[in-house]
Amino acid sequence: MYLTYFNGEWHEGNVPLYGAMDHSVWLGSSVFDGARAMRGKLPDLRPHLERVVRSADKLGLRCPLSVDEMEALVREGVAKFPADAELYVRPLVFASAGFLIPEPEKTGFALTLFDAPLPAFTGFSACLSTLRRPEPDMAPTDAKASALYANSTKAMREAKERGFDQAIMLDAQGNVAEFASSNLFLVTEEGKVVTPVDNGTFLAGITRARVIALLGKVGIEVEQRSVKPAELGTAREIFSTGNYGKVTPCVRYEGRTLEAGPVARQARELYLAFVEGC
Template sequence: VWEGLKNFKGAEAVYIKPMYWAEHGLDGLVPADPASTRFALCLFETPMRSTEPVRLTVSPYRRPSPEVAMTHAKTGSLYPNSGRMMLEARARGFDNALALDMLGNVAETASANIFMVKDGIPMTPADNGCFLAGITRKRILKLFRDNGIAAKEKTLTVKNFLEADELFLTGNYNKVVPVIKLDDRDFEPGPMAKQAMTLYMDWARSTCK
């Protein structure tokens, strides 16, 4: 990573993407042969759009359960489902889609984890195995709790989100992004999203010293 970063000027935002795949297995299917695992590291310039709020709509498509998909990994096989969620949402004038699990509870969005805030308490859907509980989500939870904010993980419904005071997304690509609309409900970029971003960037810069 450090060698690759030398190819950039130092001022631009760079996304670091490690990738693994197996070249051999049982007739090209699983189980893959671990000895054939290959690795690639991709670094590319891309801006962080944390200051650009997003508009969400509830997707008609759902996240699969662990019984029917490899939900515990960031796998390419899950991307087509996310892609159709995003395309359907954008066709209706939104930026991203709120994805439910098979039971009808909120899981995440098509491309990031999600938090809601009610009465000063940030909450995010509990990790029930049907979506990838990302590293940025986990970091934000820890930073909140380390700073005296009682962030919760719990089962949440669309109704909970529509009645929230504030919504924001977390993900490794843009870190923290405020939500300004969920279907017919408008939101203002809130203080908890701003605090989450401040705590995250302070932590990130402190680890680079």
């Protein structure tokens, strides 16, 4: 079931938001975020809501609701589902007016909640994309902007055509950036846990930061540095972090099978324990 808050009311189903003349439809000025409600727990909800306000600002939009107002709405919406529901929570902020440049005062807001069970720890396959992440001086990479996803979805479509579930994207310098829709961690041959350093070209996610902190607390240091694509070919483990799947192992990279390994499993368990404490 979809439940959408829009224009002061809750609606069931996929509610139409846009008109053909809206700036967000025409020139793509919308931003969004994604969080999860897990059996009534809302892990890192506020950072996700804070990020949507920040993302809007970066595109010259003014989010019409405060973080507190959005949080209250999320709680109101979650209460409309069964207590044990696994939900996805998606705030969307979009420009409705403006010629070429969006008018900040005419910014719309919608919040959609829908059933989305947490994916199992079974793993996914990934290939190296030919598409790269733009540099911060090429695109608004500091916003979770819908328009940036034309790039990610093209990478994912190409991956699917090649028989893979996901795509790994490099940055313009040729270093590993992230998966097309989540962040990337790997465990090196020597057993070191590594994730690409935040260089502004990819979305350094909220789940990524949470997982780095959780692993740190149990004495597993995550090294944040440049990662060469060749390291993907020798890694013991590769896994993803993101609000949708939380921690998910990559079990095939190009032609090579990988273990749904102990570090990814531990990171997932630590995350789920963190959720219980929220």
